[in-house]
């Protein structure tokens with residue numbers, strides 16, 4: 241089946257454009273300081289943008305749309321390592337051939353966005369392809385949503401409808417589920433929902449205690465039992481991030497998750513996994529697959545790296561007509577790219593014990609360990625993470641010190657982000673396009689920055 245318009249002329253032009261674009265983008269292949277004459281242009285854009293938005297930005301960053309692999313160019317002419325990928329979206333890195341190809345192919349079709357009323361064929365094709373990635377589970381359906389937060393809202397509606405009149409949700413301390421009117425209630429950090437009415441009854445329990453792993457299961461189960469005594473017939477679902485992003489990549493063990501999920505299942509509480517940040521980033525395509533929890537999942541929400549957001553759910557949770565809908569499913573270029581990415585991940589050596597994701601994790605953790613035992617001794621208070629999600633703590637692990645480090649790191653050519661409060665961690669959401677040369681340079685910069693700041 242072809243999609244969009246195709247003639248040999250169009251194919252030739254696409255191929256020529258593809259090569260020309262990639263050759264131009266590949267020029268952005270090393271870090272570079274700002275140009276003095278372009279700095280003012282960026283400052284002017286930022287001043288107006290900040291005024292128009294009303295709220296500032298974490299970094300003085302405006303992209304030119306140019307960059308290659310881990311490199312991104314700013315309007316001020318500087319080129320930096322992007323180790324956060326716009327909060328985790330760009331796992332392939334910048335101007336990846338699949339990204340360019342998806343754009344060019346999509347330019348041959350007639351609209352920009354596939355809608356739920358009159359879907360494009362690639363919406364149907366991607367839905368099928370996504371479901372093929374979860375065949376070991378009971379997940380049988382997938383529905384697109386406009387953002388990760390809206391995917392969680394959609395999940396909540398399915399769960400509520402099936403469980404009515406049970407409404408109560410169990411979530412985890414330090415969770416992040418988004419900022420929509422519903423999902424903000426599940427997000428642990430109350431400063432993100434200041435003055436908002438509390439619209440959903442959500443009870444928080446401790447996640448895996450990294451400082452006391454032997455007691456982690458009993459601690460969580462005790463909290464669950466205590467809640468259940470108070471609200472036994474009110475709970476409909478338990479939502480969990482198997483690797484908690486905002487907490488700085490806190491995760492448990494297969495046994496830990498199994499015990500909690502058994503507890504929930506025995507009480508007819510649905511199990512809802514938020515994989516919005518984790519999908520594609522752990523040792524398997526999904527974190528629930530890495531922890532071998534396929535049997536347990538009732539709902540899985542995804543977003544970020546897959547370029548579109550949405551919800552997988554079991555047949556049992558298929559809603560009544562009219563409950564879910566919405567004009568947009570996803571931009572056509574995102575549908576096209578997501579499909580190509582799934583094929584790329586399946587055919588390439590990315591997931592599994594010998595895959596690139598595991599390899600990157602090992603390299604990063606080893607290098608941080610080396611710094612913390614050597615030239616940065618006493619200055620790195622923690623390091624950890626899993627897959628392409630790596631974190632560490634600097635000095636006293638306070639928000640202030642962490643942001644002092646992150647700002648200096650930015651000036652020195654690397655963009656990263658923070659995670660959590662008390663402690664606050666430095667967070668990397670790594671692209672897969674990093675080479676050994678890049679990683680060596682990144683660690684030279686990290687070492688220099690730690691010693692500048694602490």
Ligand SMILES: Cc1ncc(COP(=O)(O)O)c(C=O)c1O
Pocket residue numbers: 327387388389390392416417418419481485514515516517543544549
């Ligand atoms: C685990 C998790 N859930 C939900 C969301 C919300 O996704 P979005 O920002 O696309 O609404 C995020 C975003 O960071 C997330 O990390």
